[in-house]
Amino acid sequence: MKIGLFVPCYVDALYPEVGVSTWRLLRSLGLDVDYPERQTCCGQPMGNAGFEHMAEPLARQFDELFAPYDYVVAPSASCAAYVRCFHPNLMKERTCEAAGKTMDIVEFLHDVVKVDSLPAHFPHKVSVHNSCHGVRELGLSSPSERNVPRYNKIIDLLKLVDGIEVVEPERPDECCGFGGMFAVEEKAVSRRMGMDKVRRHMATGAEYVTGPDSSCLMHMQGIAEKEQLPIKFIHVAQILSAGL
């Protein structure tokens, strides 16, 4: 199977190490991974802000660029979710092929590759941040609102890492308050939500907060740093690839 790596715009610009970790992780599993360079953004920021039509050319571009691949894998739950859930509607003139094959790295490793061991070593206590789009659009974990069997793909993968201690905060899948432009338009509530989430992560005693979405981590990290709180943030892909 041929995998196309999608490194979302803000990961590209701000957290390239997450892209690097994802690449190395996939390669270490013997997978045929490629990075088509003409990629930019999935269009979610514009869509969620109310300018969906600006995301339409991006959806088409994405579909064309990733046509040669069997899977598109991205280290970002919200971006993978936007492609899956919204791209088909953005390009109604033809079928969106990319939607059906785009996955977040966590679900890809868990469901497709079915990873059952990793050489990674990360002897730290981590608090899992269950990003909303991961939970409720991709099904990375069972939503706390529902009466369904409890599961968490992020935790399943993290437990393969040597030395790690994995915990979840209270209100395990409450929103961190980033919400894309929400953080700018409703900055006060966004800040309060982020602060509440950081407090709950810290109450677990964890050293790191980890999750599948750098946007959530970026938001919480910005708040934690401004308040000079001693908690660190790291993407799941970085933990899973530790040592590579």
Added chain:
Amino acid sequence: MSSREEILQRLRKNTRETYEQPDLSQLKPITYADPVAEFIKNTTTIAGARLIEMQEGDDLETVISQAYPDAQGSVGVIHGDIGVAENACVWIPQTMEDRSVCFASEQLVVVLSRQAIVNNMHEAYARIAASQTYFKEYKFGTFISGPSKTADIEGALVYGAQAARAVTVVLK
């Protein structure tokens, strides 16, 4: 055109796609190994009522007067036809001309037969729908689960909001 006609016409015009009624017989609502025990438990816990089980040979009048020795304020006695285990509801069809006894009484006694207890609201409503007597003489019926309550002030639970301040279910 009357408003009635206007509304009905607009509804029909605006219906694009229609949906079928689901097959509710496929639903598996909760049932209990011992519905009576569940009803008793829920009556005293979630409903916040007192429950008295009558024994063989007990007289209802005696049981009630023993339960309310002082009989200060009004004690209303009403009869329930169906008890629901899942939520301690008791179906009270109106059988008296003035139904305010169900609501205005400070103390309310609800008399119910053990045999009348069902598992859940689906079973209860099936019985009511099939009844030939309910709503015939008086066009009112109600499910009551314990005394009236409210938590409108700061979320603090208070019994005896408007209607009965205390309820005793007498199970015969």
Added chain:
Amino acid sequence: MSTKHSKAAEAYQQQPDVVERHDNTFFGVRQKRDRMAQMLPEWEDLRNAASQIKKHTVTHLADYLEQFEQQATSNGVHVHWAKDAEEYNRIVYDILSSHGVKKVVKSKSMLTEECHLNENLEAKGIEVVETDLGERILQLMKLAPSHIVMPALHVHREDIGKCFREKGLMDNPTLSGYAAKPADENDPTFLTYVARMHLRQQFMEADAGMTGANFGIAATGDIVVCTNEGNADMSTAIPKLHIVSMGIEKLIPDYASMAVFQRLLARNGTGQETTVYTSHFRGPRPGGEMHIVLVDNGRSDILGNEEHWQTLKCMRCGACMNTCPVYRRSAGYSYTYFIPGPIGVNLGMLRDPKKYSDNVSACTLCCSCDNVCPVKVDLSSQVYRWRQQLDSLGKADPMKKTMSRGMSLLFNHPKLYTGALRLSPIVNWVPGFVIQSGLNPWAYGHQMMRFPKKSFHELWKEEKV
């Protein structure tokens, strides 16, 4: 640029303890709902059934309304049809005035709030007494509701006590029966008792009782009213004239459907297995009169709205606002529509998109609401769709539009994009006072991110990946 919601919410954040209390109170109700959901193995099937029943009913609504009217009429009920709020208010006033009604007691009805019934009747000299405790408190204190089910939860006991004293409720002679003076003169149990005795008097003096309807049953003509206090029953057991106000979308087909909804309503709305009272009103009392006013007021138009018709499934349980992290931290008064939270954002836009567009910003699209809604209204997807409308309504935030345009330009031109990436570390050198200035909303709550020297694109090109 900011919306009225964001400004009001920002003001609300200045009292962090109040925010904390409000957030915890309503999350507590969400948790009680969760417990209810976990206790019933058939929970998700119930939600599916409820959604399907409503979809079926609403897409056959004309037929069901005709059946309902026929049944109700044969039970001796007078059925009226109001196409809008104005007609509704007129019909109710006509019924009341033709019966010489001076005082009405009423139980809670969101529909009456939607139509501004109380103000209308009071302007015409009819006294309206709300009998739901929370609503009566708000009425006496002249405050607006902050939530559709627990409207006064944000009001402190001290303020309630003060209001009751000022309005003379404590002077009620029947209060002398109360056992003992409580240690806390604003103890909720005591205040509730004071309200109880006050409202008892109102029930006795009232000439008519008005209720809403949680459900209308087409097969039998019943209307069903669910309360914890029993105030709807008191309102209709004492005065002989009963007027029901019901939105046309409240109909369900039959008793089998009623079981599904009875089981879901309280579990979702307050986290209880049931409301204390589930009352079926099928006809007038002996010697009494019963009227039902069926109200459209935009509902038949909503049915034709392909993107938003599913809001008609809503049973006004409030579960969506209890789970909404934005509602919990901004509270009802931050919203410009009388219904807050996810359903309020959507209903407000359906009522008047230009007037209520300020609430559309109050959402992170976290989708929690979709997962609690007992009838599976696609709330978050609908908010997303409303966002797409804002620009054409002239209500798009200029800053968001500019940012979106800027991003769009970059993302559609990969060479420009990668060029910008190369330059991005310059941001690291922008002086702090510029970053922290009001022009940079990100800096309001965040430390600025440091742009890495090389983006992934650059690392890839240099084969450093």
